[in-house]
Amino acid sequence: DTGVSQNPRHKITKRGQNVTFRCDPISEHNRLYWYRQTLGQGPEFLTYFQNEAQLEKSRLLSDRFSAERPKGSFSTLEIQRTEQGDSAMYLCASSLGPRNEQFFGPGTRLTVL
Amino acid sequence: GESVGLHLPTLSVQEGDNSIINCAYSNSASDYFIWYKQESGKGPQFIIDIRSNMDKRQGQRVTVLLNKTVKHLSLQIAATQPGDSAVYFCAEIIGTYKYIFGTGTRLKVLA
Numbered sequence: 362d363t364g365v366s367q368n369p370r371h372k373i374t375k376r377g378q379n380v381t382f383r384c385d386p387i388s389e390h391n392r393l394y395w396y397r398q399t400l401g402q403g404p405e406f407l408t409y410f411q412n413e414a415q416l417e418k419s420r421l422l423s424d425r426f427s428a429e430r431p432k433g434s435f436s437t438l439e440i441q442r443t444e445q446g447d448s449a450m451y452l453c454a455s456s457l458g459p460r461n462e463q464f465f466g467p468g469t470r471l472t473v474l
Numbered sequence: 475g476e477s478v479g480l481h482l483p484t485l486s487v488q489e490g491d492n493s494i495i496n497c498a499y500s501n502s503a504s505d506y507f508i509w510y511k512q513e514s515g516k517g518p519q520f521i522i523d524i525r526s527n528m529d530k531r532q533g534q535r536v537t538v539l540l541n542k543t544v545k546h547l548s549l550q551i552a553a554t555q556p557g558d559s560a561v562y563f564c565a566e567i568i569g570t571y572k573y574i575f576g577t578g579t580r581l582k583v584l585a
Binding site: 363365392394396401402403404405406409417452454456459462463464465466467468 | 510517518571576
């Protein structure tokens with residue numbers, strides 16, 4: 362257990378539905394990251410927060426995706442109008458500062474039917 | 475584009491033998507690298523890191539070697555144990571936070 366928690370661990374939804382995932386980072390970490398991982402592949406960077414500010418978004422993050430970190434603590438990732446191609450593991454990580462190791466949560470596995 | 479890849483998708487080793495997992499990276503400006511271990515149903519777990527001013531770094535039963543000339547990274551696991559069975563990823567860190575992961579190598583430890 363790295364100290365980063367994610368909920369839910371699994372989510373099954375029908376195409377077109379909206380889903381929201383939550384990440385609780387290690388409490389003193391001010392940097393938070395979201396990744397997407399498909400089977401057999403390494404995690405792909407989606408977005409990055411420093412405190413409450415979202416500083417970078419990957420072009421993988423389409424308009425249907427939105428992430429927030431309102432108080433600089435937990436973060437949510439919402440996917441609107443889900444598509445089958447959104448099926449993946451969504452990982453959250455946090456770090457204490459720049460150039461520090463990122464600690465990963467267990468991930469939320471999304472299945473879109 | 476920038477990429478980090480692994481030569482072998484699956485590696486099977488006998489318990490007690492040494493394992494070597496390889497990784498090639500493409501961004502010569504990267505100066506920090508990390509090996510992660512990922513077990514089924516879990517997030518990646520930090521194993522060992524190395525900065526570009528080093529060629530070798532050792533941990534407990536693990537050693538990372540960095541060859542900047544050919545942009546190659548390797549992870550050596552000594553006396554491989556069943557608990558080492560997992561997928562291993564190398565990550566290339568660009569700038570201060572962007573991690574670029576390779577495809578992964580599955581390590582299978584045979585009893």
